[in-house]
Every structure is written in C-alpha cells, then in structure tokens.
Amino acid sequence: MKITSVDIFQLHQRGDPMPRPVVCRINTDEGIYGYGEAGVCYGKGSPASAWMIRELADLIIGMDPLEHEVIWNKLHKGTFWGQNGGPIVFAGISAIDIALWDIRGKYFNVPVYKLLGGKLRSSLRTYASQLQFGWGTEYSPGTPMVTLDDYKLQGQKAVADGYDCVKVDVFTYKPDGSGAFDYRDTTGMITPKRLAFLEERIAAVREGIGPDCDLIIENHSTPDAETAIQIAHMAEKYNIFYFEEPNTPTPYSAKYIAGRTSIPLASGERIYTRWQYVPYFEDHSLAVIQPDPANCGGLTEIKKICDMAYAYDVGVQLHVCSSPILTAASLHMEAVIPNFVIHEQHIAAIDPSNRELCVYDYQPVNGCFEVPELPGIGNELSEYAIKTADVMTVK
Helix, strand or coil: CEEEEEEEEECCCCCCCCCCCEEEEEEEEHHHHHHHHEEECCCCCCCHHHHHHHHHHHCCCCCCCCHHHHHHHHHCCCCCCCCCHHHHHHHHHHHHHHHHHHHHHHHHHCCCCHHCCCCCCEEEEEECCCCCCCCCCCCCCCCCCCCCCHHHHHHHHHHHHCCCCCEEECCEEECCCCCCHHHCCCCCCCCCHHHHHHHHHHHHHHHHHHHCCCEEECCCCCCCHHHHHHHHHHHHHCCCCEECCCCCCCHHHHHHHHCCCCCEEEECCCCHHHHHHHHHHHHHCCEECCCCCCCCCHHHHHHHHHHHHHCCCCCCCCCCCHHHHHHHHHHHHHHCCCCCCCCEEEEEECCCHHHHCCCCCCCCCCCCEEEECCCECCCECCCCHHHHCCCEEEE
C-alpha cells in the first residue's frame, strides 16, 4: 500500500466560532484513507498549520502508510525545523501521524485502541471545560460570563448535565463586562481588590457545583509566577483538583510555583514532544500533563510521552479543543494508557457548528465518554465540512 495524495482542509464553521480547524486526509492506492488534525485552530496560526501539512505532504507521497515510525522520524529528522520544532511544525506532523493511525486501523479492520495495546477502560470520566464562556448549546465559544450569578449558574448547568468535574478561567473577563482582560492586566503582583474579585468567581462556581464536584482552575499562562502563587494561595481553600497553565510553560518556573502551593499543577498544550517534557518529569513540577495529540507529534509521539509520564507517576489529561476528529483520536489514546486522569470536553465540542463537521457526533453521557468502536479513529469529515472547506491537494 502506498500514499498517493494528501488533501488539506481549512474548515469553515457557521457563525463566527473560536476554532478554525485544519484537517488532512491521506489517500492510498488501495482506496483506504485516513483523517488527522492540526491543533492550532485557536489563537493565531491556523493557516500556517495548513501550509505546514502542505510542505510535509511532499515528503510522504509514495511511502507505505503503515510505517508510521519511519514516516514520523523522516518528518522530524529530515525537515531541519522538525528537531526542537514548535507548534506549527508539530501541528503538521501531528495531523499526518493521526491520519496514518486512522489508515492503519482501517487496514486491519480494528479500532485504533486495539493497535495501541487494548483499552484499560471503556468509560472515560470527562469534565466540562471553560465555564467562563457559558455552558450549553445556546452558547458559542467566546460568550462572556461576567456576573457571579453567571458563574454559579454555569456550574449548576454542567452538574445537571452529569459532569462531576468542571474547569473555569476566572481571569478571562473584566467584571464590568467591557471585554477580556489584556495580558498586561494579569502579570505582576495583583492588588487585594483584584484577588478578591477572582476569589468571588471561584467561590461562585464552587457554590454552583457543590462540594462533591471537582473544580479545575486555569489561567491560560497569562500570569507570571508571583501572580500565579498569589492565586494559588487564595484558591487552596476551595479544594482545587489542579491548577492548569498558571504561567508561561517553563520547567524552572513550574517547579518554583509547585513548591509554594498545595494545589497540583497541570500544563501541556504548549509543551511539544517527549524532549520538552523531560525536565517536568525530572523535577516533579507537574502532577498532570496535558499534551495535545494534534500539536505534539500525533498519537505516535503522545504514546511515548504518556509512557514516560507513567514512569514518574504523572497523570495524563489530553488537551482537546478542536474538531470531532481530534476528540475521536484522543479517546483511543486515553482508553489505553494506565495513567489517564480525565477527558476534556471543551465548550467548543458541544457547539452545533462544530458537531456538524463530522459524520459521527461523539458526546459524553452522564459525564463519561465511550470509546469509538469503528475501524480507525472512528470519524471523518461530513459532506458539509468538505463542501465548505478551502482545500489544497498534494499528489
């Protein structure tokens, strides 16, 4: 079997949603194809990831898609920027790698989890992610929650949907409803007044979800280390499950923060490949890692990272914030690793404009996901997604 062409889809969702997913489809001479995704669909960089796939696709035409390790190492070692590469390079490698695993599963007529070693669990605990944008299909990613009643209500809604864990960034929106905080507002020692405002929001969420629901807080890396420590000290009384991306992801500052709070730290969506994770494992600064299969090297690399984490007793929650292609791929990995903690269900994943991008709409029931049982990763783009996408093809 040989790779004959690669199609790159820059997807368009209805309305003006936050994600701008980029998906590739690898085609073969035996008619089997596979889908993968680049994980730079929010922030800046989505179009660049599409062109990264375009650049890499030239290198795999004519290769055997079942030789995923051979292809991975060619893309890593044979592209110059692959070694110690950042999000764009590894988003491209990831999309191709996930598509190769999809092909592999279809070729052997089994779900990907069987090729990864078999699932250790059939039901995956899941949390409702990013309550500051609202929770429910009436909200789209980017809908701001401002008042304390907003935060309490969103927590209550998530619990009513069956979730026993939620995540919120209380440092996203200004209290007066005038928009998001500027990154310059979230660094340096913050004032008692602003710290009290953050605490009121955390307290409101905790009140809404009750004492038996886990609560994750995060700050999307906008604070510096001292600010993160202030927030952590304030939040300790609210029984926080873990504190995600408290500051810019660097191992030395993570160790500094971890040594000054009782709250476990988590990070990973901006840490790439096994090499960048090594210092976090060695200094035990992260209790939970959050690698994104769509920007960290795909399933091939994620499995290596998760196995390394297991040797250090570090838990894994894959970062998932994109199209249903990435959701499906992530579920297979989380089912097989022994150090799985919880799955992320982002508000974007319940947005109808996102759900219509794929043929299958996998959603959790009572706060738990089941693993797809179809051959491969178990999902593919819908006719609507393909018809409305900007497409590049490499032959």
